[in-house]
Amino acid sequence: LTFVLVKQRKNQHRRDYSDANADNKPTQSGTPDFINKLKRRIFPGCESVVTRLKGNHLTPEYLATYGFTQPILISNRDGLDMTLPNRTITLAEIRDAVGQDRFIDIIDCEKQVTYKMNLNDYIEYYENFERSKIYNVLSLEISNTKYELKFI
Incomplete structure (x- = not known):
């Protein structure tokens, strides 16, 4: 029974x-x-709380004058004086560069709690479309990897 x-x-x-x-x-x-x-x-539009700029307008002088008190949406990243990853970069490439055992902070979106998870486990979770939970990654440290000097 x-x-x-x-x-x-x-x-x-x-x-x-x-x-x-x-x-x-x-x-x-x-x-x-x-x-x-x-x-x-x-919900009202975001225009009242978002500043829209072109990349070449976001300068140290702009930030010194106007500050960074609300989100800034960059419509064109040309002129940012930053090197960003190619839009086609894959999670597998990132994992191979930083190491699959690298621990990252993930946020359980429902509970608003932060956990540690290794990158490989997160990628397995992310690539599974039948997820029971929603996890967010806010940042990934790339120091001491092949990307360290490539992306600024």
Whole structure:
């Protein structure tokens, strides 16, 4: 005999849907309630909070004069005086350059918690389209790799 214990759903706004004390707790991201509320919201355009510049206009003088108090969207990276990776660079190329065992910080988007994961495991996760969680990588340290002097 096999018994299956199923928790009774007591709420739609918490990850622990069987939490008996959930009524007084706020809605958590990723829950059915959160997603439904998000779908119904109307967001204003970003123009009031984003500065749009061409790469050659983003200079030390610009930043000294205007600061960096809101996001800057670069429409054309020419003139940035930066070398960026080719847009066709692959995760496999990055893994080969920095090492598959390099640990990176990943963020669990639902829980907003940071974890360590090695790069190879992250790439396996990323290339699997049937993901149960959403992880984000904000940066990857390239010091002491073949990319160190190539991209600035």
